[in-house]
Amino acid sequence: MAKVIAGVATSHVPAIGVAMDQGKTEEPYWKPVFAGYQKSREWIEELKPDVAIVVYNDHATAFSLEVIPTFALGCADEFQPADEGWGPRPVPVVKGHPELAWHIAQSVILDEFDLTIVNKMEVDHGLTVPLSLLFGQPEEWPCPVIPLCVNVVQYPPPTGNRCYNLGKAIRKAVESFDKDLRVVVFGTGGMSHQLQAERAGLINPEFDNRFLDELIAEPEAASRIAHLDYLREAGSEGIELVMWLVMRGALERDVEVINRHYHVPASNTAVGHLVLENVSD
Template identity: 60%
Template sequence: MAEIIGGVGTSHVPAIGAAIDHGKCHEPYWQPVFSGMQAARDWIAKTRPDVCIIVYNDHASCFDLRLTPTFALGVGEKFAPHDEGYGPRPVPEVQGVPELAWHIAESLIAQNFDLTLVSEMSVDHGLTVPLSILYDQPSVWPCKVIPLCVNVIQHPLPTAARCHALGKALRVAIESYASGLKVVVIGTGGLSHQLQGERAGLINAAYDQRWLDLFIHEPERVAEIGVAEMLRETGSEGVEAIMWMVMRGCLDARVKTLHRFYHVPVSNTAYGLVVLENE
């Protein structure tokens, strides 16, 4: 059977991608950030997953108000980087895993999760930046990728509890696949940040750290946190962190924390990174 070998939670700050693309990683502002990522890069190089399932949100790139799926699964053979207004990022095209993706779709729908299935889609920084955080600048991504897009832009949003339950169902789907693939699930987005309005620039480090403690050790308590609290405490974009709950649901109740890193500011956001394995 396929095996989930671990989970990664990471912010997907677009400025991180720009820093990598323009060779700024060793500048004084960026050096502490990329030093904090190194343990995750070492782990991914050691474990060498065959597939990364990346839980991310589209930023009105592929989806907009004409079509806003709550959960969308990419089942295609490849996914090109999206042009977000300044040209596509100079990163490799993402290679999909249609056979596994369709298996996941069938399993999740049988478990009462209604998905939007997408055969052709582009992927923006929400997906490509996490790959760069883990793999830097390869000529070809070392893993294949299944995109799992979650709506955290247009209200009503799914709850943290629903995302956690989706993760549990996703684990069932992966582990029922009759192949020895090694899979890593990556939850992206957050932590606290707000990009507009009177609270633009909000960072709530104390709340972020408490949330991370609970996320790792008591995920059921995080699943109880409502969207309103996340918006109030972490800003309009901080609510993206509910996508980490899909990853957390794929793992056991008790996990080993292999790496945890938190840094502010990264651009105008709080950056968080964790690497988890089952005990």
């Protein structure tokens, strides 16, 4: 039987990927950002998961305003890194796990979550930056990856509660898969930031750290945060944090914190990171 064994939450700031790709990780500005991930890299190297499910949002590369799925599951054999205007990142092709992905699609859709099944999709920094933060810069990613893309760009995005319950449905799906696989779920995006208008550059450490506290110990409370509260407290792009709730829903109620990291700023964003393991494991 397959099993979700841990969860990773992390920001996916595009400038982080650029800093890695250009060898700037030891520069004074960037060094504190990357230092907070060192323990997580050592942890995942030792854990050696069989599959990673990465929850992220597309940034107008795979999808445009012509088609906006609320939840899109990548079921392909592989996913090419996207060209986001300056060429694709120099990272490996993302290898999928179609067998598990199709199983998740069947299970979750029959649990009444309407997923869009995607058989061809490029993946942008929302997915590749988290992989780089945890796995470094290998010649190939050390495990297959199942992309789960969530709409947090075009109103209305899904609620935190919907995302939290989707995570529970994903966990149920994984546990009904008849092969022994150890699965890690990534929730990516955030934390507080706003990229435009009068509040551009907004960062709210108080809200961010309260969210981290609730995600760990009171996920139901975090799942009840309203869209307007994300907008008011965390900026227009803070809504990305609902994707962390998919990861949290896939874990048990009680978790152990393996690593926690928070740093301001990275580009114009607050960077947050958690590694959580199920207590029973």
